[in-house]
Each structure stands twice: as structure tokens, then as C-alpha cells.
Amino acid sequence: xxxxxxEVNEEIAKIFHRLGxxxxxxxxxxxxxxxxxxxxxxxxxxxxxxxxxxxxxxKGLEALEGIGKNLAYKIKEYLGTGKIQTYEKYLKLYPIDxxxxxxVPGLGPKTIKWLWEELGVKNVSxxxxxxxxxxxxxxxxxxxxxxxxxxxxxNLVETANKRWLYAxxxxxxxxxxxxxxxxxxxxxxxxxGSYRRKKSTIGDLDYVTVASKPTLVMDVFTNLQNPKVxxxxxxxxxxxxxxxxxxxxxxxxVVDKKSYGAACQYFTGSKEHNIELRKIAIAKGFKLNExxxxxxxxxxxxxxxxEIYKMLGLRYIEPELRENTGEIEWAQGKxxxxxxxxxxxxGDLHIHSDWDGGKESISDLAEYARLKLGYExxxxxxxxxxxxxxxxxxxxxLMAQRLEIQKINAKYKDKHINFTILQGCEANILNDGSLDIxxxxxxxxxxxxxxxxxxxxxxxxxxxxxxxxxINNPYIDIISHPFTGLINRRPQAKLDWGMIxxxxxxxxxxxxxxxxxxxxxxxxxKIREAKRxxxxxxxxxxxxxxxxxxxxxxxxxxxRRGWVVKxxxxxxxxxxxxxxxxxxxxx
DNA sequence: GCCGTTTTCGGCCCGACTGTTTTCAGTCG
Numbered sequence: 001x002x003x004x005x006x007e008v009n010e011e012i013a014k015i016f017h018r019l020g021x022x023x024x025x026x027x028x029x030x031x032x033x034x035x036x037x038x039x040x041x042x043x044x045x046x047x048x049x050x051x052x053x054x055x056x057x058x059k060g061l062e063a064l065e066g067i068g069k070n071l072a073y074k075i076k077e078y079l080g081t082g083k084i085q086t087y088e089k090y091l092k093l094y095p096i097d098x099x100x101x102x103x104v105p106g107l108g109p110k111t112i113k114w115l116w117e118e119l120g121v122k123n124v125s126x127x128x129x130x131x132x133x134x135x136x137x138x139x140x141x142x143x144x145x146x147x148x149x150x151x152x153x154x155n156l157v158e159t160a161n162k163r164w165l166y167a168x169x170x171x172x173x174x175x176x177x178x179x180x181x182x183x184x185x186x187x188x189x190x191x192x193g194s195y196r197r198k199k200s201t202i203g204d205l206d207y208v209t210v211a212s213k214p215t216l217v218m219d220v221f222t223n224l225q226n227p228k229v230x231x232x233x234x235x236x237x238x239x240x241x242x243x244x245x246x247x248x249x250x251x252x253x254v255v256d257k258k259s260y261g262a263a264c265q266y267f268t269g270s271k272e273h274n275i276e277l278r279k280i281a282i283a284k285g286f287k288l289n290e291x292x293x294x295x296x297x298x299x300x301x302x303x304x305x306x307e308i309y310k311m312l313g314l315r316y317i318e319p320e321l322r323e324n325t326g327e328i329e330w331a332q333g334k335x336x337x338x339x340x341x342x343x344x345x346x347g348d349l350h351i352h353s354d355w356d357g358g359k360e361s362i363s364d365l366a367e368y369a370r371l372k373l374g375y376e377x378x379x380x381x382x383x384x385x386x387x388x389x390x391x392x393x394x395x396x397x398l399m400a401q402r403l404e405i406q407k408i409n410a411k412y413k414d415k416h417i418n419f420t421i422l423q424g425c426e427a428n429i430l431n432d433g434s435l436d437i438x439x440x441x442x443x444x445x446x447x448x449x450x451x452x453x454x455x456x457x458x459x460x461x462x463x464x465x466x467x468x469x470x471i472n473n474p475y476i477d478i479i480s481h482p483f484t485g486l487i488n489r490r491p492q493a494k495l496d497w498g499m500i501x502x503x504x505x506x507x508x509x510x511x512x513x514x515x516x517x518x519x520x521x522x523x524x525x526k527i528r529e530a531k532r533x534x535x536x537x538x539x540x541x542x543x544x545x546x547x548x549x550x551x552x553x554x555x556x557x558x559x560r561r562g563w564v565v566k567x568x569x570x571x572x573x574x575x576x577x578x579x580x581x582x583x584x585x586x587x
Numbered sequence: 588g589c590c591g592t593t594t595t596c597g598g599c600c601c602g603a604c605t606g607t608t609t610t611c612a613g614t615c616g
Contacts, residue, residue, distance in 0.1 A: 023588095030599060034588040068589050106605090108614050143607060193616095206616090234604060241604095251616085266601090271616070278600045283592070289601055 006048040012078050013042040015087050016071070018098045022090040024109035032109075034066070041066040044525075046497060049075050097123035105153045114141070128154050152231075156247065163201035164248065165487060167517030167554055172227060173205055176250065183220050185212035188260055192267035196319045198557030200487060200520040204249040206267045214238065214254040221252045259291040261304035266290035272324035273317075280312050280328070288312075320560040325525070339560045340539075342553055344572040349379035349424060350449060350480060350512065350540030351549070355401050356382035357390035359545040362401075362421065363408050368546045370419045377575050379422040380405060381449045381480075386428040386436035395441045398425060402444065420575055422446040426480055428453050433469025435476070442475040447582045449512070451480035452493060460494040467495055471503040477582040478538055479504070481514035481521040489518070497526065501533050508583055510536040510570060513562075515555025516548075527562025536581055538570050 020035030041064065042049065052060040053076060061072035074084050094116065101112050101124060115121040118139050119130045127150065130136055136147040173191055181189050186209055190196070193206035211217045218240050222232050233241035233249065241251045255263040266274060267290070281288035286295055292302025293311055301307040309316050314331035318339055321327040330337065351365055352358035360368075362380055369375040382401070383392035393401065405423045412419050426449045427435045427442070435442070435450060442448050450470050458466065470476055482500065485492035504511055511530055514521050519542070522530065530537060539555040541548055559569065566572045570581045579585055 028588095031588050033599075037589080066589070070588055106614065110613060141607070145606060149606090204616095236604060239603060267616085269616085271600095274616095275600055282600085287601090291602090 006045065008048055008050050008079070009042045009045055012049065012075055013039040014099070015078070015084055016042065016074075019084075019087055019090065021098050021102060021109050021112075022094060025094065025113040027110075035071075038066045038071050046525075046529075050079055053079055095122060100124045100157075101127065104150070104157050106149055107153075124154065124157070156243075163203050163488070165517050166195070166198065166200055166202055166557070167551075169195070169202050169205070169248070172248075176205070176224065176227070177207070179224065179226075180207060180209065180217060180221060180252070183211070183213075183217045186210070186217050188257075190264055192264055193269060196268045197270065197322060198320050198561060200517070200523070200554070200558060204251065207250070207252045208260070208263045208267050209252070209254055210257050210260050211254045217254060218252065253290075255291075257303060258299065259302050261306070261308055262288070262292040262302040263290050265305045265308055268319050268322060270323050273322040273327070276324050276328050277312065280314075284312065286311070318560065320557065321563065323561075337563065338565055340556060340564050340566050340569055340572070342556045344566045344569070345373075345375070345539065345552060345556070346574065347375045347377035347379070347571050347578070348373075348541050348543065348549060348552060349422070349447070349478065349538055349571055350381050350426065350514070351378055351543040352382050352390075352426075353380050353401075355380075355397065356387075356392055357544065358382070362405060364546065365543070365549075366408060366419065366421050368549060370417070373549060376418060377420045377422060377578070379424045379447065381424040381426045383453075384425050384427045384435075384437045386430065387453055392428070392436075393425065395438055398423075398437070398441055398445070422579075424449055424478075426451055427476070429466060429470045431455050431458075431466065433466040435470070435473065439475055443584065446579070447477040447584070448475050449478040449480045450476045452484045456484055456490070456493050458493070460496060463493050464496040464499055467493075467500060468503050471500070471507055471509045474583055476509065477584070478510040478512055480512045480540070481516075481519050481542070482511055483521050483523075483526075485521060486518050487520065492521070497529075501530060501535065504530070504535045505533050508536065508581075508586060510538050510581060513537055513539045513555050513559050513569075514542050515539055515551045515553070515558070516542045517551060517554045520554060520558045522558075522562070524558050524561035527559055527564060531562065531564055531568050536570055537564065537568055540571070 016035045016039040020032040023035065024032040049061060058072050058076055061067055061075050062069060078084050096112065096116055101107055115127065119135055121127045121130055131147050131150045136142045136150060137144045173195060177189055177191060180186060189207060189209040191205060192208050193204065194202050195205060209217065214237065222229060222235055222240055222242055227244050229242045230245045231243040233243055239253050241249060243249050253263060253267060278288045281293060286293050292299040293308050294300065301311040306316050317327050317331050348369060353362045353365060354360055366378060369378045383390040385392045385394040402423050405421050409421055423445050424447045425445060427437050429450050429452050430436055471479065483492035483495060511522060513527060527537065539552060539559055541551045543549045570578055
């Protein structure tokens, strides 16, 4: 998980979430959603509510989406006292471990309350004991199936891998797709959900298809052998869900042709986007559901997503943008937005060769880029000497490498081949913000990437100062993987993003969108902000072996989610235009 | 409790599937 940059936001979000559940337990209408929504919004904020309160008082809090007078007051109360009275009251009433119980699939607020009242279940371990003793099946409104489900789902929670990396799930997703597509009568099979939105992590897979023999495809689906179905979660005429041994849940929906677009739209989500769309539908006198857009009982759109958006008075919205973060307002306007496409990429500037820890020779990398990917240039950016584990290059080695690159470039020129290898390096930003390679050498390279590779857990002020010094260094052109997190493995550095943005803008420093699927750093929301600020961006593969160069596709996905067009990304430029983006060629 | 291209009051997304039910509430996506 991402480190909690704004711990207070997270603390309050947790309380709001629990309050929402408590209110739900008591059967209160609408308030639960308001609390949950507020919790979700707090988690997306780029600023601490403590800062907002300090700068703009309670009015600043109320100005936030989803926060009104009441919740603003509760935030203020928490900032002042470290507590929220309403919450403390509920804690006494229900001394229950809401967070973990709520994680158990099939358990919602009402069931949690029921188990608490009937059996005194306070937490997951109480629940397990009660279910194992057979207490649940003997309750009024209880039953054997319910009890068994609880036991199954408890096991599931213990072993669950919450979200999978997009890149690790991609081959499996396509393999299942291929098996379903050959079932007789199947057409238009699409993988929807967060997979289609190209999120960096995927929680489950959602397939939508048209089928002339729905039962046939459902049967194939629930009997998959490779991958093997571990559990059939539900099995209906039009919707079924299965689970694989590793816990991955996969859903299949079979729909009529006339509802295909509506179903794809609906199951692609995001949920928040869909809710917004339905509100627009209602405002225009329609009703939108997974079967189509309706005026009364008459379907007015549904076979394609395009016609649904059109009927709602919206431009078509690319799946990657469907997060309810302003795309609907955009779609009501006239401005075009041609998101970047993989074919726009002309080269790759973050490539490690066998001079450092990489596997491939410079000429093999160049030929792969030129012939397989159709690039016009690459930049070799090997690690530098501080990173001993990666056999980082020292000054002398960099100069020797420069000669080799010049030789290969000369050969291309002799053969009239339009391809150029640039020499950069990926220098290390040391603890004091200086680099591990002398300026006299740095200025002889074509460009310099610098990144954090050590002491990533410095406190906010310290690591921000370190990064700012690097950004202000006239020899550093690109900051690689700025936040330096690893998805699901390592938290991000606690950088002050606002200060990074300002400094990058002032100095013309380029920020990298690192396409390694374990990094995807910058993340989409930050990409979008950087773009808005006019900051230059580059999408790099961070290649260590030939195939890694194809990772660029994941970076494209993240960039699209960040509303990026071709012009925002410097490695869509032709070489002559590209090199002008480097500070050394501007100053 | 929030919010406003119908609204400062009166709405608040929608349907499938499950389990224990015999008409539905709860959960999920």
C-alpha cells in the first residue's frame, strides 16, 4: 500500500468509514453513504485536512467535496481533541472490530450487528469460533449454508491477495478470453472492469459477452481447467462468478446484443463514474442500467457505449478516464482530448545495458528498439557508481561507454539508417541531494537521469529538500520514478508533491512516468497535475532486458489515466525536438 | 449528512444473486 502521506486524513477517513457502518447497522438511511463518500474523498486529498483547516478554517473543510457543515465540524473536533464524540459513543455501544469483520465477504453491517447481538461476536476470531461450533446455523434466520459460507470466506480473507498487478494478470486474462471466445455462439467478448480502465492493480476480472447459447458459455466458464476453477461462487443464467486457487475472482456476464454497450459501460465502471452517469440520465428524464438507456420502458440506447454517451449529451469517454474525476464535465464540453497512444512513442530514454546490471549489449538493445518497436532513438542510462549492487559505472566507464555509443551511431550513419543512441545515465541522488558523478562528466553526456535509490524512508522535510536540490541541479534533466515506491511492496517516499511540482516547473526538469508495472511512478493523478502545470513528462520502460522494453505499454496506460496527450510526453518528439527539452540545451 | 441545469427541501443508482425465506432483506458490484 501507498504510505499514508497524510496520516490525519487517513485516521479521520477510517473513523468516518466506521461511523458509516455503525449508522448502517442501526438502519439509518442515506447517512451511511454520506460518511463513506466523505471517507473516500479524504483518502484522495493531496493536502492534509490539518493544513486546510489551518489555512482556511472550517470554511476550507466545508468547501471539500462531500464534506458539509456537520462533517467539517467533526474534522475540526478531531484536529482539536484527537477524538470525535459521536464515534466514541458508538464505540461504547458496539465494541466491535468493524474493519476486519467488514472485510469478510458476505458480511455487511446488518449481519455484523445480528451476529453481535445474538452471539456476542466482536471480531473475526469470535466469528470463526462461533461458526466452527455450529452456533450460526442454529440461530433464528441462520442456516447451514450461511455458516459454511462464513467459514469459507474467513479462510479466504486470511489468504487473500488483495489486488494483482496488471502485468501479472494480463496473460491469464487473455488466456481465459481465448478459451471463451471459441465457444460456439460467442461474440464480442470484452474484458471490462479495472482491467479495461488499465489500472495498475486489478482486484478481479469481469468478462462481458454476447452469446447465442448462453448456457454453453456459462458451462465452459464454470468448468475451466486451465486455469482451474477452485470454487463456483455463483451460477446464474446471465451472471456467474468463479474463484481460482490463488483467490482471484472472475465474473462472466452474458447479455443481449441490444444491451451489449450498456453492459460494457456498466461493468467497466468505475462505480463512481456510473453513479454520476445515472444521475445525468435521471436529470434528462432517462433511466440508465446495465441493459440500456430507457425513456419509460422504451430503450433509446444500449447496443453501443458510444450511443449511450451521445444520448446523454456527452462526448465518448475513454475507459481510462472513467473515474468521476472531472471526465464527465469534460465530456459535456466541446474540447477534444486525443489520449496518447503507444504508436506515438518514438524512443525510450531509460534503458540499462550490460555495462551495469542489465543483460543486453547496447547494440542488441538498439536493434530491438529499431526493428521490433520502430523507435528512432534510445537513451542508454546505466546506473552510476554509488549503486554497487547494480555494478554502477564510474566516470571513466561512462567515458568509455560514450566512445562505444559513438561507434555504433557512426555505423548507423554510414548505412543511412535513421536511428540514434543517446548516452545518459541514471545517477543517484545521495542523501544530501548531490550526485555520485562529477559535473564535468555529467555535462559531457547527452542527458542525465537522477533518481532516489537509497534512504527512501527519510522524513518528509528531509527527503523533499534532497529531491529539490536534485531538481535544481542544472545537469539533471529527468527525475526517474519520482516517488520510488513498489506497488504492494514498498511505500513511496514522503515527498512534498506541491513543492516538487513548483520546482520542476521552474527549472524545466522532466518527470518520469516509469512504466515498470511494479512501479508505475508517477501515478495517474500526479501525472494529471504535472500536465496541468505544464511540466514535461517522459514515459520510460526502465529496461534491464530486451523484453522489458515492451513495458512501455503499462506506462502508456497510466499516462492515459492521467489525461495525457502526445504533446505532453517528450519521447513522442522527433530527436531534434527531443534534445531541446534537456536543460543543457536550453541554458 | 450532503447537495442543487427540478430543488435551500426533498431527494439520494440500480439490478442480480443468495439464503432463508413464502415475499424479502442483505450484500455485492
